[in-house]
Amino acid sequence: MAVPKKKISTSRRGKRRSHDALGRETVVECENCGAEKLPHHICKSCGYYKKRQVFEIRKVEDKKE
Numbered sequence: 001m002a003v004p005k006k007k008i009s010t011s012r013r014g015k016r017r018s019h020d021a022l023g024r025e026t027v028v029e030c031e032n033c034g035a036e037k038l039p040h041h042i043c044k045s046c047g048y049y050k051k052r053q054v055f056e057i058r059k060v061e062d063k064k065e
Contacts, residue, residue: 027036032048042049047057 026039028039029035030037030043030046030048031051033043033046035043035045037043037045042054045057047053047055
């Protein structure tokens with residue numbers, strides 16, 4: 001069974017893990033409506049991508065009885 005020969009110090013472990021941190025998520029402004037969206041993705045609020053309408057957003061109607 002494999003066992004480490006020596007203890008890895010906390011600084012050495014930290015140096016190894018220094019590149020594992022997650023970066024910030026990039027957010028851009030939609031060219032059509034101005035809402036925030038991910039780059040290279042369809043806008044969730046208006047349905048446009050590269051100034052073309054990809055799908056229509058349905059309006060949710062509240063049912064009152």
